[in-house]
Amino acid sequence: MAYNEILIAGFGGQGVMSMGTTMAEAALSEGLNVSWLPSYGPEMRGGTANCSVVIADSEIISPIVLQPSELIAMNLPSLDKFEPAVKSGGYIFVNNSIIKRKLARTDVKAIYVPTLDIAAELGNMRVANMVMLGSYIEATGVLKFDTVVNMLRNVFTGKKAHLVEINRQALQRGAACV
Amino acid sequence: MAIVYQKSKGLTDVELHYCPGCTHGIVHKLVAETLEELDVLGNTIGVAPVGCSVFAYKYFNCDMHEAAHGRAPAVATGIKRVLPEHIVFTYQGDGDLAAIGTAEIVHAAMRGEKFTTIFINNAIYGMTGGQMAPTTLVGQRATTAPLGRDREHYGSPIRMSEMLATIDGAAYIERVTVTTPANIIKAKRAIKKAFQLQIAGKGFTMIEVLSTCPTNWGLTPVEALEWLNNNMVPAFPLGVFRDITAEEAK
Amino acid sequence: MAKELWKGNEAIAEAAIRAGCRCYFGYPITPQSEIPEYMSLHMPKVGGIFLQSESEVAAINMVYGASGAGARVMTSSSSPGISLKQEGISYICSAELPAVIVNVMRGGPGLGTIQPSQGDYFQATRGGGHGDYRVIVFAPANIQEVVDLMQDSFELADKYRMPVMMIMDGMIGQMMEPVEWKKPPVNPEDLPAKPWATTGTKGIHEPKAIHSLFIDPNESNDHNMRLDAKYQRIMADEQRYETSETEDAELIFVAFGTPARLARAAARLLEEEGIKAGVFRPITIWPYPYDALYQAAAQDSVKAVVTVEMNTGQMIDDVRIAVRGCKPVSFVGQAGGRVPTPQEVVAAAKSALGR
Numbered sequence: 001m002a003y004n005e006i007l008i009a010g011f012g013g014q015g016v017m018s019m020g021t022t023m024a025e026a027a028l029s030e031g032l033n034v035s036w037l038p039s040y041g042p043e044m045r046g047g048t049a050n051c052s053v054v055i056a057d058s059e060i061i062s063p064i065v066l067q068p069s070e071l072i073a074m075n076l077p078s079l080d081k082f083e084p085a086v087k088s089g090g091y092i093f094v095n096n097s098i099i100k101r102k103l104a105r106t107d108v109k110a111i112y113v114p115t116l117d118i119a120a121e122l123g124n125m126r127v128a129n130m131v132m133l134g135s136y137i138e139a140t141g142v143l144k145f146d147t148v149v150n151m152l153r154n155v156f157t158g159k160k161a162h163l164v165e166i167n168r169q170a171l172q173r174g175a176a177c178v
Numbered sequence: 179m180a181i182v183y184q185k186s187k188g189l190t191d192v193e194l195h196y197c198p199g200c201t202h203g204i205v206h207k208l209v210a211e212t213l214e215e216l217d218v219l220g221n222t223i224g225v226a227p228v229g230c231s232v233f234a235y236k237y238f239n240c241d242m243h244e245a246a247h248g249r250a251p252a253v254a255t256g257i258k259r260v261l262p263e264h265i266v267f268t269y270q271g272d273g274d275l276a277a278i279g280t281a282e283i284v285h286a287a288m289r290g291e292k293f294t295t296i297f298i299n300n301a302i303y304g305m306t307g308g309q310m311a312p313t314t315l316v317g318q319r320a321t322t323a324p325l326g327r328d329r330e331h332y333g334s335p336i337r338m339s340e341m342l343a344t345i346d347g348a349a350y351i352e353r354v355t356v357t358t359p360a361n362i363i364k365a366k367r368a369i370k371k372a373f374q375l376q377i378a379g380k381g382f383t384m385i386e387v388l389s390t391c392p393t394n395w396g397l398t399p400v401e402a403l404e405w406l407n408n409n410m411v412p413a414f415p416l417g418v419f420r421d422i423t424a425e426e427a428k
Numbered sequence: 429m430a431k432e433l434w435k436g437n438e439a440i441a442e443a444a445i446r447a448g449c450r451c452y453f454g455y456p457i458t459p460q461s462e463i464p465e466y467m468s469l470h471m472p473k474v475g476g477i478f479l480q481s482e483s484e485v486a487a488i489n490m491v492y493g494a495s496g497a498g499a500r501v502m503t504s505s506s507s508p509g510i511s512l513k514q515e516g517i518s519y520i521c522s523a524e525l526p527a528v529i530v531n532v533m534r535g536g537p538g539l540g541t542i543q544p545s546q547g548d549y550f551q552a553t554r555g556g557g558h559g560d561y562r563v564i565v566f567a568p569a570n571i572q573e574v575v576d577l578m579q580d581s582f583e584l585a586d587k588y589r590m591p592v593m594m595i596m597d598g599m600i601g602q603m604m605e606p607v608e609w610k611k612p613p614v615n616p617e618d619l620p621a622k623p624w625a626t627t628g629t630k631g632i633h634e635p636k637a638i639h640s641l642f643i644d645p646n647e648s649n650d651h652n653m654r655l656d657a658k659y660q661r662i663m664a665d666e667q668r669y670e671t672s673e674t675e676d677a678e679l680i681f682v683a684f685g686t687p688a689r690l691a692r693a694a695a696r697l698l699e700e701e702g703i704k705a706g707v708f709r710p711i712t713i714w715p716y717p718y719d720a721l722y723q724a725a726a727q728d729s730v731k732a733v734v735t736v737e738m739n740t741g742q743m744i745d746d747v748r749i750a751v752r753g754c755k756p757v758s759f760v761g762q763a764g765g766r767v768p769t770p771q772e773v774v775a776a777a778k779s780a781l782g783r
Contacts, residue, residue: 021433021604028433028606036433036604040459040542061693062686063603064767190635220631223497226639235637241626243496244639246519249489252481256493256501257626259477260451264628282489285482 002032002057004142005065007082009050010074010095015129019072020051022133026147027055035063048077055142070140072132073099074115093135097128111139113177119170127170134174145171186210188219192236199392199399202230202298204356206237208366209267209296212373213240222265223257225250229271230304248279251286254293265376266293273303276312276338283342283384290347290381294372297338300389301410308394312336315413320394335413339386343419349381351420355388355411357403368418380422388414431606436571436596437462439607440530441470443578444502448614449528450476451501453490455483455509458542459598460532463504484509488516488529495525496638498625500582500616504530506598507548508539510556517591518557521655522640524624526585528578529563529593532601535764543765544597546685549742552595553714560652562659564592564666565714567684571605577711579611584666586620588658595713597686597738599767662715669717674706676729679777680755681707682721682747683736687761687768691736694773704729705777713743721750730755732780736773737761756780 006023010016017038024036037052052065070091073079076099079092086092088107097116113135115128137143149168156163188210196202213219219240226234228247235242245253250268258266275283275297283295302320303309310320310327313335317326327335343351350372354365365387372383388410390402397405418424434442441463444452452471454464464480471478477494481487487503494501505513510531520527531552535545552565564584568574574596581592626636642648672692674680679698681691688709695705708724710717725733733755735744741759748757760776762768 024604025433028431034433034604034606037599038602040598040602060605061696062689062767062770063599063605066769219629221628223626223628225493232641235639238635239629240635241628242635242637242639243493243626244523244637244641245492246489246515249485249492249516252486252489253493253496255479255486256451256453256490256495256499257497259479259490260494260497260499260501261627281482282486285486289479 002142004055004070004140005068006053006055006070006072007050007065007068008053008072009048009078009082012049014074015126016049016074017051019129019133020053022148022151023053023055023143026143026151029151030144030147032057033060035060037063050078070136072136074132075099076101091139093132095132111135111178113174118173122166122169122173124166127167130167130170131174134171135177137171138175138178145175186214188214188239189237190239194237195233196230197393199390199402201356201387201389204362205296205298205387205389206234208362208369209269210238211366212370213265215370216373216377218265222267223261225254225257225266225268227268227270227274229274231269231271231298232305234269248274248277249282250274251279251282251291251295255286255289255291258291258293265373267296268293269296270298271304272299272301272311272313276336284345287342287345287348287382292376292379292381294376295384296369297384297386298389299386299414300391301335302391302394304391304394315409337414339384339419342384347382348384348420349375349422350383352418353386353388353414353416355406355416357407375423431608433604434571434607435462435602435604436574437532437601438466439571439575440504440578440601441466443575444528445470445474445476446609446613447579447582448616448619449500449502449582450474450616451494451499452477452503453479453481453487453494454503454505455481455487457506457509459534459601460504460506460530462601463530484512485515488513491527492516492520492525495520495527496523496626498622498627500619502528502530504532506532506534507536507545510548510551514557517563518559518561519640520591521561521563522559523638524589525638526589527591528581528585529591531593531595532598533595534598541765542598544599544686544738544767545763545765546597546687546738547763548595549713549739552593553716553746561655562714563590564588564662565712566592566594567711567713568594568596568600569685569688569709571600571603571607574600575607576610579614588662599686666712667715667717667720668711669720670709670711671724672707672709673704674708674724676727677704677706678729678731679703679705679781680724680730680733681705681736681773681777682733682743683707684710684713684743687736687738690768690770690773693770694777697770697774698777703777703781716746716750718746718750721747722752725751725755733757734777734780735759736768738767739763
């Protein structure tokens with residue numbers, strides 16, 4: 001029985017919320033149960049942001065993620081704050097383009113992803129969150145790569161259709177970091 | 179025998195409860211006659227306030243909706259937005275409109291809500307027993323200002339017509355009184371113009387009527403009319419404060 | 429129909445439009461501002477009315493006017509704003525007009541916090557404003573249930589000519605979950621006529637007056653008794669609840685809204701330890717399903733009843749009324765924006781059972 005409790009945290013503007021909604025949409029299209037819960041309030045206006053995503057093949061008990069099975073830390077304050085909460089044996093994805101320390105925990109799996117460096121190489125800094133998502137998918141196997149790419153095709157249409165390819169590349173480059 | 183005068187069809191047969199010498203009855207009649215003359219009685223919804231005219235919903239011979247104290251402009255907004263082809267008016271006193279309901283009247287005017295407000299300003303709270311109103315004159319006695327309104331303590335009376343006339347959404351604002359036959363004719367003309375502009379969809383319209391309250395002023399009806407002319411008119415000048423038809427004609 | 433991912437607040441607004449609501453008045457307040465935002469964009473597309481009012485006081489009075497004029501109308505807010513609406517709710521109840529009011533609750537008292545809470549249980553279920561009145565209160569536990577109950581809310585409001593309130597904690601408003609639109613949209617033109625509405629006499633009928641003033645004590649008493657008779661009918665006919673594993677349970681959790689999910693999680697954890705716990709979830713918190721809860725609690729197997737709430741213990745009063753002293757009733761909860769964890773709920777359950 002799969003029951004993934006994911007916490008995604010970072011600065012506002014890093015695509016934390018949209019990474020979560022992308023995962024939620026993809027999970028829904030795979031027929032899984034899903035919930036997405038944002039932090040909200042004044043801290044959303046440019047400060048730190050986080051969202052909880054629960055993906056399960058059974059009923060979702062609570063949308064609140066207190067002990068994530070996977071933490072995606074896009075900045076250092078998020079890693080400092082949430083590293084202790086991650087379940088033993090879980091994953092922590094570290095955006096090591098800007099987080100210069102290693103994990104303190106040894107009972108979790110660490111995945112270091114230089115999201116900004118890869119995004120810069122791809123020529124679009126805004127795909128950094130897709131790089132991270134690619135790593136997440138590859139490491140956990142929670143979602144299928146093709147599902148996410150298909151979703152991107154639905155999101156980016158018309159004048160934005162060209163963005164599908166760079167996002168696909170971002171996902172692939174992220175996956176290669178695992 | 180020829181009928182030369184009869185009660186307006188705009189009023190029901192319910193006996194008015196107003197005090198002797200109170201001018202509410204005259205203003206009711208003017209509104210009722212206007213609705214009758216414009217042939218809109220069957221298409222009108224009036225909003226009654228809280229105050230002396232709280233029973234207005236029994237007196238006007240059209241559909242009526244009684245609001246909470248000060249909220250008539252919000253209720254009227256709800257009605258008019260749902261029924262834009264109908265005629266909607268509020269009938270409010272100075273406590274209702276200029277104290278507890280100031281926000282509602284200001285924002286209704288700001289939105290240019292297409293209803294007409296009849297604002298009865300008698301410089302006192304009538305129904306609750308003569309307490310100070312926001313329009314009570316400096317020095318005027320009230321049961322909550324027994325030595326007279328003190329400017330240091332309470333400031334000066336608020337002039338709603340002048341204030342609302344600064345708002346773009348207002349189409350017509352006039353202050354009248356009903357102390358003489360000539361003034362009653364002027365008041366009727368003003369009320370009619372306001373409803374006509376409402377029908378034309380021009381925006382928010384308000385007629386402020388300086389009114390008497392002999393009971394709470396402690397005066398006879400005749401003395402009250404004199405007091406109004408001598409004291410209220412200087413503080414609340416009569417006249418048109420906003421008329422977008424005049425501006426449009428320029 | 430396929431499931432779609434919806435944010436709670438936006439689902440509330442869309443569900444209202446699908447339920448034939450064509451009139452919305454409201455004022456921004458976190459955590460429900462997505463409701464007026466959604467309405468401002470989508471209401472005009474269906475020929476409806478959206479208006480951002482100058483205050484919650486004005487919004488509820490616009491609802492009062494629009495409802496009197498016959499519209500299917502709604503407003504929404506969060507706790508402090510619902511306090512401001514209480515004056516209007518009292519008037520709407522007395523004047524017997526239908527309306528739907530959504531409260532996406534945040535923590536109080538005072539300015540409190542914008543985080544989720546269930547601190548407005550007393551306010552919602554005991555009237556909230558002045559005078560003797562009640563409103564029907566639905567307490568959905570997830571976004572799907574919000575959507576499913578919206579049409580019922582408008583129908584009950586019309587049926588009984590009174591406000592129906594839907595209350596949920598801020599988390600339900602802010603989160604996203606899959607939603608299935610099960611019911612076909614309501615065309616407002618198909619709704620039954622409202623002969624009581626003030627839409628002008630057309631010169632045909634006598635003038636109608638919508639009012640709440642009954643100055644004669646006898647008339648006022650009659651009016652109150654008539655309203656009460658209606659409330660008694662509703663108490664008899666409109667209770668809703670859901671039970672999960674309550675049969676032969678050793679312990680019964682009672683929870684509404686989000687905490688019911690946490691209680692189910694706690695029940696599963698207890699099951700692993702060999703303790704059979706069930707969850708009784710009122711869906712209407714007024715009328716409260718007193719008898720059904722009594723039946724569940726009075727079973728020989730039940731040793732304790734524990735309420736789980738996101739406040740300092742409000743629904744527990746109704747639970748005590750329901751249980752009538754037949755079993756011990758205790759409380760576990762968090763207030764002010766914190767949400768109890770399943771582990772805390774488990775600990776409270778064990779404590780109640782003396783283990």
